[in-house]
Amino acid sequence: MSKVGKIKGFSDLFPPESGKFSLLEAKAREVFGRYGFEELRTPVLEKTELFAKSIGEDTDVVGKEMFTFPDRRGRSMTMRPEATAGVVRAFVDGGAYQPGKVSKYFTFGPMFRYERPQKGRQRQFHQINAEIFGAVEPQADAELILMLRTFLGEIGLDKLAAEINSLGCPECRPGYRKALSEFFAGLDQEKLCEDCRRRKDTNPLRVLDCKVPQCKELVAEAPSITDHLCTDCDEHFRTVRMILDNAGVDYQLNHRLVRGLDYYQRTTFEITSGDIGAQTAVAGGGRYDGLVKTLGGPDVSGTGFACGMERLSLLLEPPEEGGLDFFLAVVDEKAVNQALLFAQQLRSMGFGGNVDFSAGSMKSRLRAANKSGAKLCLIMGGAELEDRTVTIKDMREGGGQETVSRDILLENAQRYFYRNDNQSTQGIR
RNA sequence: GUGGGUGUAGCUCAGUUGGUAGAGCACCUGGUUGUGGCCCAGGUGGUCGAGGGUUCAAGUCCCUUCACUCACCCCA
Numbered sequence: 001m002s003k004v005g006k007i008k009g010f011s012d013l014f015p016p017e018s019g020k021f022s023l024l025e026a027k028a029r030e031v032f033g034r035y036g037f038e039e040l041r042t043p044v045l046e047k048t049e050l051f052a053k054s055i056g057e058d059t060d061v062v063g064k065e066m067f068t069f070p071d072r073r074g075r076s077m078t079m080r081p082e083a084t085a086g087v088v089r090a091f092v093d094g095g096a097y098q099p100g101k102v103s104k105y106f107t108f109g110p111m112f113r114y115e116r117p118q119k120g121r122q123r124q125f126h127q128i129n130a131e132i133f134g135a136v137e138p139q140a141d142a143e144l145i146l147m148l149r150t151f152l153g154e155i156g157l158d159k160l161a162a163e164i165n166s167l168g169c170p171e172c173r174p175g176y177r178k179a180l181s182e183f184f185a186g187l188d189q190e191k192l193c194e195d196c197r198r199r200k201d202t203n204p205l206r207v208l209d210c211k212v213p214q215c216k217e218l219v220a221e222a223p224s225i226t227d228h229l230c231t232d233c234d235e236h237f238r239t240v241r242m243i244l245d246n247a248g249v250d251y252q253l254n255h256r257l258v259r260g261l262d263y264y265q266r267t268t269f270e271i272t273s274g275d276i277g278a279q280t281a282v283a284g285g286g287r288y289d290g291l292v293k294t295l296g297g298p299d300v301s302g303t304g305f306a307c308g309m310e311r312l313s314l315l316l317e318p319p320e321e322g323g324l325d326f327f328l329a330v331v332d333e334k335a336v337n338q339a340l341l342f343a344q345q346l347r348s349m350g351f352g353g354n355v356d357f358s359a360g361s362m363k364s365r366l367r368a369a370n371k372s373g374a375k376l377c378l379i380m381g382g383a384e385l386e387d388r389t390v391t392i393k394d395m396r397e398g399g400g401q402e403t404v405s406r407d408i409l410l411e412n413a414q415r416y417f418y419r420n421d422n423q424s425t426q427g428i429r
Numbered sequence: 430g431u432g433g434g435u436g437u438a439g440c441u442c443a444g445u446u447g448g449u450a451g452a453g454c455a456c457c458u459g460g461u462u463g464u465g466g467c468c469c470a471g472g473u474g475g476u477c478g479a480g481g482g483u484u485c486a487a488g489u490c491c492c493u494u495c496a497c498u499c500a501c502c503c504c505a
Binding site: 008060065117126127195271279283306361363365382 | 430431457458459463464465466496497498499500501502503504505
């Protein structure tokens with residue numbers, strides 16, 4: 001029989017990798033909760049037009065990277081390539097808006113983009129998102145960045161580089177784009193790389209981001225967006241930076257920091273790492289005033305960010321697993337049924353363990369118990385079967401062994417399981 | 430969509446100028462009565478990614494194809 005195999009770019013998460021994801025989710029819930037965010041869960045499948053309207057028809061994401069297909073009635077559906085559009089749609093759809101009220105949501109789950117997989121990039125990848133609606137103030141942007149830094153710090157990633165920029169608004173960005181186009185037009189075209197000769201017309205901001213050394217040199221002289229901001233945008237950006245400075249946040253201004261989604265304006269930021277391959281961004285976000293209105297909602301501002309869980313995971317050590325409380329070794333096959341029932345009693349009391357259904361030699365069973373990492377090996381064989389006892393062997397360093405009646409073990413379970421444990425509180429469940 | 434690299438045991442990999450497969454780890458069984466870890470001995474396990482070709486003979490050479498991987502484009 002030939003195996004089916006998985007879909008390209010879709011991966012299975014086994015332990016200990018899966019443990020890292022659980023840890024990320026648990027930490028995000030805890031930290032974001034402290035900042036007043038509440039969890040929102042939105043569908044994985046949305047109407048295609050949602051992303052076309054929000055992300056932008058001409059972006060690469062919408063143009064060539066979406067999992068889009070007709071449903072059974074021929075309507076165009078798309079597996080979400082990012083979270084914000086769906087969250088905004090839900091916010092509008094769910095009537096969550098109340099004038100003057102600030103809404104804060106976080107969400108996590110799988111996203112889908114039809115790209116060639118590489119390190120730190122899968123076709124199904126996972127993000128943790130946070131969004132704030134209804135706060136026009138620069139303080140909201142700063143709070144998000146502070147929350148993100150806190151989250152990253154609490155999972156042990158406090159050395160990551162942060163970059164921020166302002167992309168201006170519909171008032172001032174056109175002027176900058178024009179200045180940039182004129183700058184590129186004045187250059188010796190031969191010196192630009194092939195991609196940039198194309199990009200300078202399609203998306204001039206992208207040229208600022210080029211990795212080719214020669215382009216980087218040329219671009220160093222390019223006009224900076226931050227010199228072309230209107231008064232309001234400039235004021236907004238100054239305030240964000242001032243708060244970050246006062247909070248002691250280490251960041252770099254990067255006037256070449258560009259977003260791939262059309263809805264961003266004003267503040268944008270990115271957290272990067274040089275240790276996870278060519279894809280360096282582990283988190284990114286910014287302000288998207290106007291998006292809610294674009295999607296048919298009220299004229300409410302928005303700002304938020306996304307973390308790439310796979311990329312964060314590359315930087316994490318797997319969490320330590322606590323071994324199970326017991327391993328029930330069956331040394332006589334006639335004891336298997338009693339063993340399972342006895343384990344059931346222990347489990348219903350809150351203790352965790354495995355029962356070894358295949359009876360075998362004492363040596364092989366103890367080897368199995370040892371590999372299981374359980375604290376105690378509970379042995380049941382011919383002798384124990386007769387007089388309703390169980391032999392308790394402490395598998396920890398210097399542990400002893402005794403045979404007691406099963407009822408006595410049940411009555412004094414706490415003592416048996418945790419007598420050598422400093423963290424005895426974990427036995428209270 | 431484009432380019433590079435790699436496909437040999439469950440895992441990580443050796444495999445010499447073509448002569449029909451190995452190691453380490455893992456797994457299983459033992460090392461006298463029902464006692465783990467360390468050590469020792471033995472054992473299970475591979476149509477060498479797939480298909481075709483050259484040859485007396487192909488893991489090794491040639492062609493095709495698939496998969497994985499890294500990078501570009503782009504992005505978290």
